[in-house]
Amino acid sequence: GAGVSQSPSNKVTEKGKDVELRCDPISGHTALYWYRQSLGQGLEFLIYFQGNSAPDKSGLPSDRFSAERTGGSVSTLTIQRTQQEDSAVYLCASSLDAAGGNTEAFFGQGTRLTVV
Amino acid sequence: AQRVTQPEKLLSVFKGAPVELKCNYSYSGSPELFWYVQYSRQRLQLLLRHISRESIKGFTADLNKGETSFHLKKPFAQEEDSAMYYCALSQGYGNKLVFGAGTILRVKS
Numbered sequence: 057g058a059g060v061s062q063s064p065s066n067k068v069t070e071k072g073k074d075v076e077l078r079c080d081p082i083s084g085h086t087a088l089y090w091y092r093q094s095l096g097q098g099l100e101f102l103i104y105f106q107g108n109s110a111p112d113k114s115g116l117p118s119d120r121f122s123a124e125r126t127g128g129s130v131s132t133l134t135i136q137r138t139q140q141e142d143s144a145v146y147l148c149a150s151s152l153d154a155a156g157g158n159t160e161a162f163f164g165q166g167t168r169l170t171v172v
Numbered sequence: 173a174q175r176v177t178q179p180e181k182l183l184s185v186f187k188g189a190p191v192e193l194k195c196n197y198s199y200s201g202s203p204e205l206f207w208y209v210q211y212s213r214q215r216l217q218l219l220l221r222h223i224s225r226e227s228i229k230g231f232t233a234d235l236n237k238g239e240t241s242f243h244l245k246k247p248f249a250q251e252e253d254s255a256m257y258y259c260a261l262s263q264g265y266g267n268k269l270v271f272g273a274g275t276i277l278r279v280k281s
Contacts, residue, residue, distance in 0.1 A: 059215075089269060098178075098273030099216075099258055112268050147216065149269075159204060159262045161269055163216040 058082075062148050062164035069138055069171055077133040077167045081150030088131050089151075089161060090123060094144040102146075105131060138171045145169070174199040176261050178272035185249050186280050193244040193275050195233075195259030205235055205242040206260040208271070216258070219244075229253070249279045 061080040069075050081088050090102040101115040105125045116122070120138075125131040135142055145168050149161040175198045185191055197203060207219040220228045222235040222242060233244045242259060259272040 091271070099271040101268060101270060104268040149216075151269075159269065160206070160218050160221065161208075161260075165215045 060148055060150050060162050060164035062146075062167050064167060065165065066168045067170070069169070071140060071171055072137055074134065074136045075138055075169065077135075077146050077148075077169070079131045079133070079148030079150075079164060081129060081131070081148070082162055083129075085150035085152055085162070086128065087151045087159070087161075088125060089149045090131070090133050091147045091149065092144045093147055093166065097144075099147070102133070135169075138169075140171045143169055143171045174203065174261055174263065174270050176259050176270055176272035178257075178259055178275050180275045181273070182276045182278065184278045184280060187251055188248050191244075191246045191249045191253070191277065191279075193257050193259075193277065195242045195244065195272060197240050197242065197259075197261050199240075199261060199263065201263060204262040205233070206262070206269070207231070207233055207242075207244050208258040208260055210256045210258070212255070219257070249277075251279045251281055253277060254279045 063078045086107055088105040092100045103110055103123045104112040107128050108125050120136045123133045145166040147166045149163045151159050151161045177196045179194055205222040208216050209219040210216045231246045233242050235242050256274050256276050258274045261270050
């Protein structure tokens with residue numbers, strides 16, 4: 057596709073369940089980011105991938121959160137034992153991140169997660 | 173660590189009035205600064221970057237290294253400018269993008 061694709065677009069889950077959020081970046085983009093957008097909290101950085109490796113996981117809020125990226129493409133963000141405070145819009149972005157500094161990030165439409 | 177500060181959560185102006193969305197950053201090197209915008213029910217998208225030194229939709233932003241600021245300005249606000257605006261910083265190749273908390277701009281008729 058032409059843009060960053062995220063699925064599902066909406067997810068309602070019960071407290072304590074595990075969820076997986078998927079991100080398909082733009083083909084050829086080596087950098088991939090996960091952010092969380094909460095009401096009144098702005099855009100919170102979660103994790104950043106360069107290729108398949110994650111040089112910066114500093115934003116993951118707890119060990120219930122994990123992410124992986126395979127084949128330098130699709131990424132999955134997993135939240136285990138979800139809590140109500142995990143409710144937010146989870147945004148994925150990708151960028152070319154080539155030497156030369158073209159670090160414009162292209163965003164997906166997000167996954168709205170609601171934990172009930 | 174790098175940080176981006178947007179001191180205003182909400183900025184409300186009348187149509188035709190000048191707009192300035194403030195952004196300050198902390199980073200000791202040479203950062204790349206961006207403004208991203210999210211219109212209602214649309215995905216977050218790049219508005220402009222300091223490297224390009226361009227005006228997009230009438231908006232401009234000048235990087236002031238002395239004041240570590242990258243304020244977004246427009247001389248005459250339009251109703252269609254109403255959106256959430258995020259200032260962002262990158263240390264360049266191989267580094268993450270760090271966003272500010274965002275400012276909601278409301279342009280009233």
